[in-house]
Amino acid sequence: MTEKTVIITGASKGLGAATAFVAAELGANIVLNARSTDLLAEHVAHIRNAGGNAIAVPGDVSRLEDCHRLVEEALTHFGRVDSVINSAGTIEPIAPIRRADPGIWQKNLEINLLGPMMLIQAALPQLMLHHGRIINVSSGAAVNAVPGWSGYCAAKAGLNHFNQVLAAEEKEVTAITFLPGIIDTHMQEVVRDKGAGGMPPEQHARFLRFHQQGELLPPEVPGGALAILSLYAPAEWSGQLMPWDDPRIQHLRLQYSAGH
C-alpha cells in the first residue's frame, strides 16, 4: 500500500477512470480531473465507498488556470503530489489534412499536447520534491502515420518528444510515455462513428474489425499497468516509451500489487 497522491486527467471515462480505480485500490490518494463534473462525482463516491481516498477537481486541461488549480487543490486536500498521469485526450478532427478544420486542430493540440505540458510545469515543484513520476499517455499514432488523424498524430508525437526533453532536464523526476494499446473506450466509438467520412475505407474497416472481433482491450488492463507505473516506476526508466504489456511492468505489478 502507498500514501502517495496521484493526479489523473481524463478520469471521467475510459482509461483515466479505470486507472483511478486501480490506483485507489493500491492505496493512493486520487485527484480526478476531467470536464464532466457528474461522472467525476460518481467515481469519487465509488472510490470512497470502497474505502479509498479521492477528490474531484473538474476542469479543462487546455486552460492554464485549471492546471494550476488542479495542483493547488491536490495540495490542499492531500498535502503532496507524487504523480501526474496525463490521460485526457481527443482524437478529432478525423479528416484528411486538405479538409481538416484548423480550429479543431488547435483544440486537439491544446488538449493532447499543451495541456500535459502546462500541468507538468505546474506540478514540477512538488514532483521534484518527492522524486515523483509523470506518465504521459501516448499512442502508436505518434510513430505510425494514420491517414485522417493528422492533429492527433502530430500532438502525440510532440508529447513523446516533450517527455524526452523533460527526462533530459529533470533528473529528480521519472517521466515516461505510455502506449496503452487499442482500448474499448469512447475514443474508439468516435473512430467507428466518424471515421467513415474522414479516413480511407480500409483504415476505417480495421477499427470496425477490432470492435467486431472483440480485440479491444478492457480499459482496466492498460489502466492497471498505468497505475503501477505511476506509483512505482524506477528512475532508470525515465525518458522511455513503454507499451502497456512491457514485461518489466508485469514484473513491477507482481512486486507491488496483489490483485492487479
Ligand SMILES: NC(=O)c1ccc[n+]([C@@H]2O[C@H](COP(=O)([O-])OP(=O)(O)OC[C@H]3O[C@@H](n4cnc5c(N)ncnc54)[C@H](OP(=O)(O)O)[C@@H]3O)[C@@H](O)[C@H]2O)c1
Ligand atoms: N482508446 C484507445 O484505443 C487509445 C489508444 C491509444 C491511446 N489512447 C489515449 O488514451 C487516453 C485516454 O483515452 P480514452 O480512450 O480513455 O478516451 P475517452 O474514453 O474518450 O476519454 C477521454 C478522457 O479525456 C477527457 N478530456 C477530454 N478533453 C479534456 C479536457 N479538455 N480537459 C480535461 N479532460 C478532458 C474526457 O473527459 P471529459 O469529456 O469529461 O472532459 C475523458 O475522461 C488518451 O490520451 C488517448 O489518446 C487511447
